[in-house]
Amino acid sequence: MKISFETFELRKKYPFTISGYTMLTQSVIYLTIEHEGYTGVGEASPGYYFNETIDDVLAFYASLVPDFAKFSDISDRQSIMDFVEKKRPGLTAAKAGIDVALNDLYGKILGKPCYQLFGADPDKMPVTSFTIGMDTPEVIRKKVSEATEFKLLKIKLGGENDRGIIEAIRSVSDQPLCVDANQGWTDRQEAIDMIHWLKEQGTTFIEQPMPVAQRDDNAWVTEHSPLPVVADEAVQRLVDVESAKGVYHGINIKMSKCTGMLEGYKMVQKARSLGLKLMIGCMSESSVGILGAAAIAPLCDWVDLDSSWLIANNPYHDPELREGKIILSDAPGLGLRKK
Secondary structure, eight states, X not given: OXXXXXXXXXXXXXXXXXXXXXXXXXXXXXXXXXXXXXXXXXXXXXXXXXXXXXXXXXXXXXXXXXHHTTOXXXXXXXXXXXXXXXXXXXOXXXXXXXXXXXXXXXXXXXXXXXXXXXXXXXXXXXXXXXXEOSOOHHHHHHHHHTOTTOXXXXXXXXXXXXXXXXXXXXXXXXXXXXXXXXXXXXXXXXXXXXHHHHHHTTEEEEEOOSOTTOHHHHHHHHHHOSSOEEESTTOOSGGGGGGGBTTBSEEEEEHHXXXXXXXXXXXXXHHHHTTXXXXXXXSSOOHHHHHHHHTTGGGSSEEOOOGGGGBSSOSBOOXXXXXXXXXXXXXXXXXXXXX
């Protein structure tokens, strides 16, 4: 197998603000794996809370070039990923890029779409949410007015004007909402009061209400919440899933957190065995990372795979969207279409 890679700077359509952080651009690395005349594509998109830089990813990929030249059995993707995992700790976004490329490649060689590799049923795809970052009321209303293709809005809260943001949205839309506080609430009574108010405003679930370190407070909020509470930053990989039971109602799986589709699928199985709800989300990936996650999205309860629609210069076509749902292609692999 032969791997190659290049950096690309994605530009946001709008400045993207969450609790304590604003993003204008996102540097990603596109990775290709060639084998037997086929090419798989992956994407590394290091998240804002990862200890992982673009330079880290580039150096790691460069170190793997001679190793991949020795791999010949693409059917054993797990063994390849096990090797990649042992090569260096961490670097989950870098590893996700490799995993997605391997699955895209394997699907193309078999002539099967990636979702079939994981037994997912496209007809069971939930609607995907569309994220509205923190901004002025005027810009928030404009963003909402442009999201007519979507049936669920994801609202970033955890700042000083949470109620004002919701009121601005409700002045122009009655679409169902889900809320991500990004650890922005620190007082559990204030958090539960806000959740009760958010339920009255048509909110369906809450993501990561309080800081991860406040485990007991998160558990208390979950116990008293009238809405499902989902862990994001608190659960990143398979080994973290069991720790969510009794503290959250569900977990959010992300390719960049968990090293890709193979481990993401294992997290689905583990969470279901524990009675946890499942959400699948994204960081700032373009269509490559989004379609990797979308292949296992029908196995989940909630989907938040919208980042490609938030990008001004996505080098690939957005996934097909119909009635607010991502439509999985029957083309082999991910079904990517380059512009």
